[in-house]
Amino acid sequence: KNLSPLQKARYQYTPKLPGMLRNGIAEICVKEGLPTESVADQEKIKALFPNTYGEKEITFEKGKNTSLAKKQVVGVILSGGQAPGGHNVICGLYDALKATDKNNVLLGFKNGPSGLLDDDYIEFTDEYINEYRNTGGFDIIGSGRTKLETKEQFKVAAEVAKKHGITAIVIIGGDDSNTNAAVLAEYFAANNTGVQVIGCPKTIDGDLKNEDIECSFGFDTATKTYSEVIGNIERDANSAKKYWHFVKVMGRSASHVALECALETQPNICLISEEVAAKKMSLSQIADYIADSVAARAAKGMNFGVAIIPEGVVEFVPEFSVLIAEINELLAGAKADAFNALATWKEKYEFIKKGLTAASFAVFDILPETIQQQLFLERDPHGNVQVSLIESEKLFSALVKAKLAERKKAGTYNGKFNALHHFFGYEGRCAFPSNFDADYCYSLGYNAFMLIQYGFNGYLSKVSNLSRPAEEWVAGGMPITKMMNMERRHGEDKPVIKKALVELDGAPFKYFEARRATWAVETAYTYPGAIQYFGPSEVCDRTTVTLALEKGM
Numbered sequence: 001k002n003l004s005p006l007q008k009a010r011y012q013y014t015p016k017l018p019g020m021l022r023n024g025i026a027e028i029c030v031k032e033g034l035p036t037e038s039v040a041d042q043e044k045i046k047a048l049f050p051n052t053y054g055e056k057e058i059t060f061e062k063g064k065n066t067s068l069a070k071k072q073v074v075g076v077i078l079s080g081g082q083a084p085g086g087h088n089v090i091c092g093l094y095d096a097l098k099a100t101d102k103n104n105v106l107l108g109f110k111n112g113p114s115g116l117l118d119d120d121y122i123e124f125t126d127e128y129i130n131e132y133r134n135t136g137g138f139d140i141i142g143s144g145r146t147k148l149e150t151k152e153q154f155k156v157a158a159e160v161a162k163k164h165g166i167t168a169i170v171i172i173g174g175d176d177s178n179t180n181a182a183v184l185a186e187y188f189a190a191n192n193t194g195v196q197v198i199g200c201p202k203t204i205d206g207d208l209k210n211e212d213i214e215c216s217f218g219f220d221t222a223t224k225t226y227s228e229v230i231g232n233i234e235r236d237a238n239s240a241k242k243y244w245h246f247v248k249v250m251g252r253s254a255s256h257v258a259l260e261c262a263l264e265t266q267p268n269i270c271l272i273s274e275e276v277a278a279k280k281m282s283l284s285q286i287a288d289y290i291a292d293s294v295a296a297r298a299a300k301g302m303n304f305g306v307a308i309i310p311e312g313v314v315e316f317v318p319e320f321s322v323l324i325a326e327i328n329e330l331l332a333g334a335k336a337d338a339f340n341a342l343a344t345w346k347e348k349y350e351f352i353k354k355g356l357t358a359a360s361f362a363v364f365d366i367l368p369e370t371i372q373q374q375l376f377l378e379r380d381p382h383g384n385v386q387v388s389l390i391e392s393e394k395l396f397s398a399l400v401k402a403k404l405a406e407r408k409k410a411g412t413y414n415g416k417f418n419a420l421h422h423f424f425g426y427e428g429r430c431a432f433p434s435n436f437d438a439d440y441c442y443s444l445g446y447n448a449f450m451l452i453q454y455g456f457n458g459y460l461s462k463v464s465n466l467s468r469p470a471e472e473w474v475a476g477g478m479p480i481t482k483m484m485n486m487e488r489r490h491g492e493d494k495p496v497i498k499k500a501l502v503e504l505d506g507a508p509f510k511y512f513e514a515r516r517a518t519w520a521v522e523t524a525y526t527y528p529g530a531i532q533y534f535g536p537s538e539v540c541d542r543t544t545v546t547l548a549l550e551k552g553m
């Protein structure tokens with residue numbers, strides 16, 4: 001087998017559990033908290049979840065284990081995008097399950113939720129599990145984006161569960177997957193299947209967090225990976241002094257990843273989508289904002305810089321989202337055929353000019369031609385423009401270049417502007433989990449099994465006090481319904497876990513806001529370096545700046 005030295009060394013790493021889970025299975029008891037209410041729309045959520053609503057928050061403590069002895073057959077699913085640490089959730093779950101009774105069984109459904117529906121699974125063994133300890137990736141069983149949301153699917157899931165004698169299903173996923181976990185838990189309870197459902201909070205995007213969940217796993221490792229490379233680029237920029245680097249970072253919607261990377265590396269510019277939306281910034285205003293930094297630095301002889309662009313930003317620019325809506329309309333159904341029949345870009349351009357409102361055409365017209373063409377080429381299966389495929393890092397550098405050309409003409413800028421572009425996303429999703437993510441994930445999995453063993457259903461595995469050393473972490477469970485509210489989705493009111501966007505009055509953004517004007521003109525870069533797995537705790541076990549600031553540290 002081709003194992004890297006690091007992979008071998010990581011096999012030897014023992015993930016840290018919260019102190020209260022360290023005394024062995026026989027010494028874990030439940031402390032019940034208060035009954036819960038959903039964060040909003042209590043009556044509606046209660047009506048939709050009559051069997052699982054209002055359950056108590058619980059924490060685990062050191063004390064005599066009073067759970068009932070029962071053979072457990074647990075199924076586990078990885079749902080959605082990869083996030084470092086997923087393997088450790090499964091390892092922690094497996095270890096707790098086997099430590100409780102070696103006859104317990106853990107089944108891994110393959111390639112995401114569809115594995116459950118297709119009854120495509122493997123049964124884990126020590127040998128199999130050991131190969132994945134403390135490694136990145138979701139390749140242990142694969143992941144997928146099928147959603148478990150319809151009654152028909154739930155029925156199939158119940159049949160598969162019955163066939164294998166499954167007592168519980170653990171769903172490792174983001175806000176949508178955990179919303180669906182709650183609905184599945186309610187279905188299982190309503191139909192007296194006896195199958196429990198437990199969720200685990202995953203996503204590098206960091207947008208599954210609330211007053212109960214301090215952070216989703218994977219965010220720590222992914223942002224550290226991007227920050228390492230951004231720091232290296234900053235140093236390169238400061239060495240060569242001839243390039244402006246435009247770095248797009250992942251995060252489908254929220255800008256938590258971009259903000260954390262900015263807090264770690266202190267770049268000259270970092271856009272925050274939530275601020276763009278709140279201030280209703282136009283593309284032109286954003287371009288001017290970046291161009292101001294380029295010009296100010298050029299005036300001091302610094303024709304270089306680094307700008308971080310969050311992946312989802314264009315959707316937050318009001319005029320741009322109107323433009324996209326109009327384009328979707330313009331190409332709806334058969335109208336696309338008429339458009340595609342046009343032979344030249346010139347003809348297409350005229351078609352577009354006729355079809356868009358004057359305001360949207362003005363927005364369209366300032367875009368570089370490659371981006372204009374991307375808007376009309378890349379459609380998803382529903383006929384929508386795939387916003388994530390728009391190369392926003394190139395879009396903004398092109399707009400900035402145009403602004404600088406105007407300024408040069410006006411005599412207000414006399415620098416050089418050479419832009420380079422990067423996109424960091426996939427390279428961070430399967431990194432070896434940092435010590436934090438290795439520990440957090442293992443704890444989430446271990447804890448998920450304790451929730452199962454104590455008979456809880458519709459709970460999210462909750463490990464908190466995360467800004468403190470693992471010894472002080474608090475393990476327990478929170479009913480998923482507590483985190484839900486009603487939102488309008490596809491023209492219907494749906495119960496969902498609220499997606500957490502960057503809060504503009506929150507401590508991480510405030511910290512950034514207070515310093516960014518200086519960073520924009522000075523060269524105040526910080527170089528986080530590569531994730532360290534071995535060495536002093538302040539280097540190896542450090543979590544994100546976002547979490548530290550949120551916790552007032």
Ligand code: FBP
Binds near residue numbers: 080081205252
């Ligand atoms: P999840 O929300 O499922 O964790 O996925 C997050 C993410 O990595 C986003 O940051 C990104 O926009 C998206 O997945 C990419 O999706 P895909 O892997 O399907 O290309």
